[in-house]
Amino acid sequence: DTGVSQNPRHKITKRGQNVTFRCDPISEHNRLYWYRQTLGQGPEFLTYFQNEAQLEKSRLLSDRFSAERPKGSFSTLEIQRTEQGDSAMYLCASSPPSVRGKYGYTFGSGTRLTVV
Amino acid sequence: KQEVTQIPAALSVPEGENLVLNCSFTDSAIYNLQWFRQDPGKGLTSLLLIQSSQREQTSGRLNASLDKSSGRSTLYIAASQPGDSATYLCAVLTGANSKLTFGKGITLSVRP
Numbered sequence: 001d002t003g004v005s006q007n008p009r010h011k012i013t014k015r016g017q018n019v020t021f022r023c024d025p026i027s028e029h030n031r032l033y034w035y036r037q038t039l040g041q042g043p044e045f046l047t048y049f050q051n052e053a054q055l056e057k058s059r060l061l062s063d064r065f066s067a068e069r070p071k072g073s074f075s076t077l078e079i080q081r082t083e084q085g086d087s088a089m090y091l092c093a094s095s096p097p098s099v100r101g102k103y104g105y106t107f108g109s110g111t112r113l114t115v116v
Numbered sequence: 117k118q119e120v121t122q123i124p125a126a127l128s129v130p131e132g133e134n135l136v137l138n139c140s141f142t143d144s145a146i147y148n149l150q151w152f153r154q155d156p157g158k159g160l161t162s163l164l165l166i167q168s169s170q171r172e173q174t175s176g177r178l179n180a181s182l183d184k185s186s187g188r189s190t191l192y193i194a195a196s197q198p199g200d201s202a203t204y205l206c207a208v209l210t211g212a213n214s215k216l217t218f219g220k221g222i223t224l225s226v227r228p
Contacts, residue, residue: 006159031214033215033216035216040220041220042120042205042207042218042219042220042221043160043205043207043216043218044218045215045216045217048213048215050213055213056213056215089157091159091160093160093216095214101146101147101148101167101168101209102148102167103165104148104150104162104165104209105150105162105216106162107152107159107160107161107162108159109158109159110158110159112157
């Protein structure tokens with residue numbers, strides 16, 4: 001396993017369209033996180049999965065956003081009725097089950113979304 | 117609410133200089149602190165992780181220190197090279213769901 005994989009790398013969509021991103025974590029990692037990063041800012045937390053359970057969602061995640069992790073493997077993040085303000089880099093990260101703090105996150109290369 | 121601050125936002129140094137990047141955080145109840153590197157338009161690459169019980173970690177020309185009680189960390193880069201040019205992000209791990217909170221990053225430019 002070479003790391004966290006995200007697809008697509010880039011997505012350009014028209015305002016109002018729906019988009020879906022995929023994240024494949026490191027296979028033995030049970031924790032999966034989605035973050036969003038806009039230009040000049042640090043990544044901001046969106047949502048967290050432990051296995052297939054979505055345990056936390058940020059207030060940043062409006063009703064247009066939904067995330068799933070069926071069977072605790074890959075995860076998808078869907079944005080419905082995209083808006084120009086959704087343009088950002090969407091980052092996925094995973095981490096193993098561990099004594100807290102012993103291991104860090106491994107991030108994917110991200111999906112760059114541009115809404116025109 | 118945890119807040120992470122990195123100042124300055126940008127730094128330009130000549131090649132060969134030793135430099136220190138600073139990070140501060142408001143809540144000392146952290147599990148660990150990670151330093152990441154991000155190249156333009158790319159994802160995050162983990163550089164160093166310091167557990168809350170540790171004081172420092174080293175990897176090659178990089179050394180990171182942690183003073184949890186004062187809410188500070190530094191990343192020391194020795195003998196900087198143009199290839200070190202990137203944005204360096206500091207993040208702390210806190211909370212029941214082990215979330216990372218990031219600073220805005222320091223964009224480093226190393227001039228040949």
